Amino acid sequence: MKLENIDKTRYRKHLNKVILACIVGLIVLSLSISTLVIYLVNDGESSHFWINFAGVVIASIIIGSILAKYKQHPFMYEIAYVWDLKQVLNQIHRKSKKINLAVNENDVTAIEIMYFYYKACIQLYTLDDNTITLSSLNIKAAELDRQIASLNLTISTDNFERKSLSAY
Known part of the structure; x- marks a missing residue:
C-alpha cells in the first residue's frame, strides 16, 4: 500500500x-x-x-x-483509502512487538515497516483529528529517523510492502 x-x-x-x-x-x-x-x-x-x-x-x-x-x-x-489504511495499520500493530525487536537489531525490513507505520499513523490521526496521541507518535517517528540516519539508510514509505509483514 x-x-x-x-x-x-x-x-x-x-x-x-x-x-x-x-x-x-x-x-x-x-x-x-x-x-x-x-x-x-x-x-x-x-x-x-x-x-x-x-x-x-x-x-x-x-x-x-x-x-x-x-x-x-x-x-x-x-473513505475506502482510509479504511484500507486502517486495516494495514492494524496488521502492523498486531505484529509490532516482533517488528520492534527486529528494529532494535537494525533489521532494514522492520525499519521500513515501522517507518511506513509512523507516517501512515500521522496521516490517519491528522485526517481523523486525533491530535492527542500525535505528539508521542512524532517522538517515536523522530527516534526512528535518527536510527535510519545513523545507519545511513534511505527509507521511504514507498519501500513498504504488505507481504513483508509475513516475516514477523
Missing part, C-alpha cells in the same frame, strides 16, 4: 455523508423489516425483541453489502 495525499476537507465531508446515510438507512430498513415481519407473524402475545433484533441484523447486512458494492465509486475513494 502506498500513502496518498488525501484532502482532509473532502474526506470528512464524504465520510459524514456516508455515516448519515448509513444511520438513516439502518433506522428505516430495520424498522421496516421488523414491522413487516411482526405484521405477518404477530400472534399478539409474544415479545418482538428477536424480530426487532433480526431486523437490525438484516438491515446491517444490506447496508454493508451496499458499501462493499460501491467501495470503488469515486465518491468513496477517500
